[in-house]
Amino acid sequence: MYTSKAELLQQLEEWELKHKELLEKEEDNEVILARQKIQSIKETLTSNKTKKIVAKVPKGMKDNLPREMAVREKVFKLIIEVFKRHGAVAIDTPVMELKEILVDKYGEESKLIYDVADQGGELCALRYDLTVPFARFVATHKIDNIKRYHIAKVYRRDQPAIERGRFREFYQCDFDIAGIYDPLLPDADCLRVVYEIMQSLELGDFIIKINHRKILNGLFEYCGVPAAQFRTICSSIDKLDKSSWEAVRKEMIEVKGIPACMADQIGEFINYRGWDYYKKTLKVDLILCTLGNTDTAKSGILEIKMLFDYLQCFGVMDRISFDLSLARGLDYYTGVIFETIFTDALVGSVAGGGRYDDLVGRFSKNGRKVPCVGVSIGVERIFTLMEAKLFKLDAEKIISRENETEVYVASTHGCVEERLKIVAELWDAGIKTEFMYKNQPKLLRQFQHCEDLRVPLCVIIGPAELEEGQIIIRDVFLRRDEKVNRSELTSRILAKLNKL
Amino acid sequence: MYTSKAELLQQLEEWELKHKELLEKEEDNEVILARQKIQSIKETLTSNKTKKIVAKVPKGMKDNLPREMAVREKVFKLIIEVFKRHGAVAIDTPVMELKEILVDKYGEESKLIYDVADQGGELCALRYDLTVPFARFVATHKIDNIKRYHIAKVYRRDQPAIERGRFREFYQCDFDIAGIYDPLLPDADCLRVVYEIMQSLELGDFIIKINHRKILNGLFEYCGVPAAQFRTICSSIDKLDKSSWEAVRKEMIEVKGIPACMADQIGEFINYRGWDYYKKTLKVDLILCTLGNTDTAKSGILEIKMLFDYLQCFGVMDRISFDLSLARGLDYYTGVIFETIFTDALVGSVAGGGRYDDLVGRFSKNGRKVPCVGVSIGVERIFTLMEAKLFKLDAEKIISRENETEVYVASTHGCVEERLKIVAELWDAGIKTEFMYKNQPKLLRQFQHCEDLRVPLCVIIGPAELEEGQIIIRDVFLRRDEKVNRSELTSRILAKLNKL
Structure with a gap:
């Protein structure tokens, strides 16, 4: 019969308590038996015969995804x-x-x-x-x-x-x-x-x-x-x-x-x-x-x-x-x-x-x-x-989302520091923003992620545009891009979100 | 020593289980002792010597008011x-x-x-x-x-x-x-x-x-x-x-x-x-x-x-x-x-x-x-x-409220049914509304309640005004009354709430 680690530890605790009581009562034979039992539980515990923990919830309960x-x-x-x-x-x-x-x-x-x-x-x-x-x-x-x-x-x-x-x-x-x-x-x-x-x-x-x-x-x-x-x-x-x-x-x-x-x-x-x-x-x-x-x-x-x-x-x-x-x-x-x-x-x-x-x-x-x-x-x-x-509405494409992200900040050539600065600027303006935790993420993967998560707007940073002081805002659903001045980014995004 | 009812019930359960086990093992003397114990617990339980329940929370825990x-x-x-x-x-x-x-x-x-x-x-x-x-x-x-x-x-x-x-x-x-x-x-x-x-x-x-x-x-x-x-x-x-x-x-x-x-x-x-x-x-x-x-x-x-x-x-x-x-x-x-x-x-x-x-x-x-x-x-x-x-802000009169009630519907002469109809109308418009659960509440008590709860607006129904098809809206903080047509009540209140 399999006994879980938790049960063994519980048994150990109980036997150690019992052992102590018996010692006080000076019931020597019983003390010896208790010691043997404790020894055997300890061996089972260390022998690694205990099964791998099964990651499940208690009976009749559930996680909420x-x-x-x-x-x-x-x-x-x-x-x-x-x-x-x-x-x-x-x-x-x-x-x-x-x-x-x-x-x-x-x-x-x-x-x-x-x-x-x-x-x-x-x-x-x-x-x-x-x-x-x-x-x-x-x-x-x-x-x-x-x-x-x-x-x-x-x-x-x-x-x-x-x-x-x-x-x-x-x-x-x-x-x-x-x-x-x-x-x-x-x-x-x-x-x-x-x-x-x-x-x-x-x-x-x-x-x-x-x-x-x-x-x-x-x-x-x-x-x-x-x-x-x-x-x-x-x-x-x-x-x-x-x-x-x-x-x-x-x-x-x-x-x-x-x-x-x-x-x-x-x-x-x-x-x-x-x-x-x-x-x-x-x-x-x-x-x-x-x-x-x-x-x-x-x-x-x-x-x-x-x-x-x-x-x-x-x-x-x-x-x-x-x-x-x-x-x-x-x-x-x-x-x-x-x-x-x-x-x-x-x-x-x-x-x-x-x-x-x-x-x-x-x-x-x-x-x-x-x-x-x-x-x-x-x-x-x-x-x-x-x-x-x-x-049912989901099946009809009126879709409920798990999170509420409004803007995804992507880049064509890594530009990790520039990305982080823009993300921080949008957070400062209270805009719900995410980005990919990669130094050199592929642009297509970033787009795919946007569409999967149904984020309505995507900001795209490219080195060429950056040099001109510009940046691209993409409407993810319409797949329509617009170039704006770097300095106007936040206000343009707020305006677009207001319209959505 | 005092034993709570819950503890007695627990003891009872344990002894009944023990009694059953002893019966199976046919240990007759122990069975008799167990029965006596069960009888005594039952007597204590019915003798009403158990203390009145103290309405408190478990040690180290608290209610939130x-x-x-x-x-x-x-x-x-x-x-x-x-x-x-x-x-x-x-x-x-x-x-x-x-x-x-x-x-x-x-x-x-x-x-x-x-x-x-x-x-x-x-x-x-x-x-x-x-x-x-x-x-x-x-x-x-x-x-x-x-x-x-x-x-x-x-x-x-x-x-x-x-x-x-x-x-x-x-x-x-x-x-x-x-x-x-x-x-x-x-x-x-x-x-x-x-x-x-x-x-x-x-x-x-x-x-x-x-x-x-x-x-x-x-x-x-x-x-x-x-x-x-x-x-x-x-x-x-x-x-x-x-x-x-x-x-x-x-x-x-x-x-x-x-x-x-x-x-x-x-x-x-x-x-x-x-x-x-x-x-x-x-x-x-x-x-x-x-x-x-x-x-x-x-x-x-x-x-x-x-x-x-x-x-x-x-x-x-x-x-x-x-x-x-x-x-x-x-x-x-x-x-x-x-x-x-x-x-x-x-x-x-x-x-x-x-x-x-x-x-x-x-x-x-x-x-x-x-x-x-x-x-x-x-x-x-x-x-x-x-x-x-x-x-601290409270002490400086910038006060946090426990509920968010916006309108209190009061009346001068009972008018309970008219009050309920107006309350329902305001609820229908999504307005947070309360009234006093009394058939003939005193007007002053209703005003007092409004001020205590810091409800900003009070609607006052009087039989004289009702006959003229009118109703009073009071600004509770300024103590300023305004008569409006009964039919315009909800729209006037919504306008006033918007201004607040």
Whole structure:
């Protein structure tokens, strides 16, 4: 069996520690055995039988190549623009949290948390999402209200399914509003943010599905589900976007143990989608008639109605769909919940969120509560869609570049020092400039490089022109040359770049 | 003794595993003991004796508040601008690498590597810097040449000294050029990048210290240091920026075990700074005379001379200082090395780097070599200096804001729906707009909020004006109101913002 060098070093460390302990306990026989083991590990280490290091990334993770990064940068820019338009500030938190902050927040999914090794000190784990760290942040800094965004990577020790774009490390992009305000106004702002982002991405039609935890709870109450089972039934319903109703029904009956008639009654409700696209009104009366007896559902329905009034003012109701089958897997939601899908793309939810009024209180001394509502943008799925779109444009010659170089400085006969001086002059003027790191580069290779990198302008230095105090500027796409005076070079280039 | 909930859960998990193992081995007595232990942990867990969670971050780490993030964003923007001006592309790598990638790269500092817990699977560790992951990246993707930048956090399990700005998690900001090129041209480009960044930050005078590993090695050879001790003597000299020459001399003699006369001879050289500020030339003759016998030093000196010729063309020699006492701690450098300091700020090096031609080869199959040169910008120290500068400006009322909101929509009598419609209209026009999440906010509170947040314009909706189809725009700083037609609102605001 092959053991990597890192593993051997780890074993060595462990055995040396053990050896020390045994020495202290004076267990002589064991000490001798430990010494033999240490000797043998050292021999394996020096015998060079260890395999050459394989230059790969950890399972379920990936590098981002320049071409992918260019797409990411584009998507982040669009999203941050919307966040800032709504007055959000940026914050940042450590990649790891104390383990006890994360424990008990993610229900069944807690087993996917990445622990940091216990190297003496506090028990820590990598963040699983950005919501719990945000709630901890609000508690730590005793913040009363904040509207913030946070773009960062999160970690889940999941079985990676790379072909389906599920990774162990991925970006999240969160926008949240914390503070005590009048009902539903922050929620409406949050949904308008989702709407603007989806519009600005230009990736096709989208629908924002909306539901309310109180309506769901009222529904369960009405159907006779015991209160202790609300959450687990919720998490069954949450699977409806991946599983059929039949599969979910079966799980509720056979795994969660509710009677078949109860499951069927739940089914009747959640297959009901209550937003009337044609009349642009919410057909809540039908639900009210049946669920109206439960106070829980009633207050949820009133909130949804008020929210929809605000969303109408914000001009986004054309994309809203009230959907009783939307449940959201996480435990901490207490009010409005929502998810967004692109109707023509089969990638699942690209933005999900809702109201969570109790989470900050769990971290605060004296249980000080700060109600929150927020959304997490599923940027990884958006990257995939955006890449597909841009690569399609690429094929049609509307091309995305990896860098932004504007001018390439070439020469016919080396002239390395003259080249460097011109490059420095262009940099001084803020122009994005490159040149070939060769003393005597071939002119054709320099041209080829320009065209490959799609640099729009090329400056050509020839000894003959230099003597006349002149220099050539070439339009790379049109392959058209123009001679200009050396002294006017920078201003001519700035003028040409302005026109591009 | 208090045990946190997270620790209890961890103990529980461990005991349950142990219990299972014992069951398989049929060690009945031990099984019973394990069961009792499990029972007791479960009781502690449910007895609610566990302490309330303290909402704090892990030791040596920190949150970044909006005000700090605004400074960071500003610094990153300046730096990225320079990177892009030099044609660099962005890349990204996972926060963790396989342990064996990091092992044996950082000399004495390897003990500071953060391990990820072994939860079954590969042994991983958080990245320690961005250079080794970059070399691994070049090998993984079989890249022949690339000029890339990478901005990301790195991790060191160091004894944190927060008051001196030393953290366990901090940003690095790296620019590297990989590829086979003519000598010193990429090195010169890299140094010009450092120069441009330091200029653009406007944080005072700076000096770029330059040395060459081959000159140092030649010097050691000349003084009679055994080759096997070059690196360890290098790492002693590297401490000269924090320790006195006397302390370093003592370490070389007493810890590293070289004779006193050898240490003194080294001292004579490294206290020599060879760049003549007045004549703007390198006084290498003196060194050449003495070190000229060693081929190693000679080739290093020739390279430094060529580099300085190029740097002269790039117009940056006014900031360059040849400094034999510069050693750089890391093992992997093979050529030019450099460090930058602000001459008036006592924060130490703010940019360090050099040439490392062998690192990629250590990760490549067939040992394919890709020579590299690069720089790491010490952004954390730069943030500290920039914050001090901006906060000073703040005190002088030239104020930095946390968000960028341009318009605040207020109303005299609630008018919540009308307010929302106007807000949506402004968002549609791309204007950064906020409003108060209240149904009946007091006008004075809204004005106060505007002034606190330094929003330049305020739109005021009053029922009387609304009836006349009019609306008020207030210049918040001048406290001057103007009535405009409702239909012209957006265009008037855009015009006013343009003037600001």
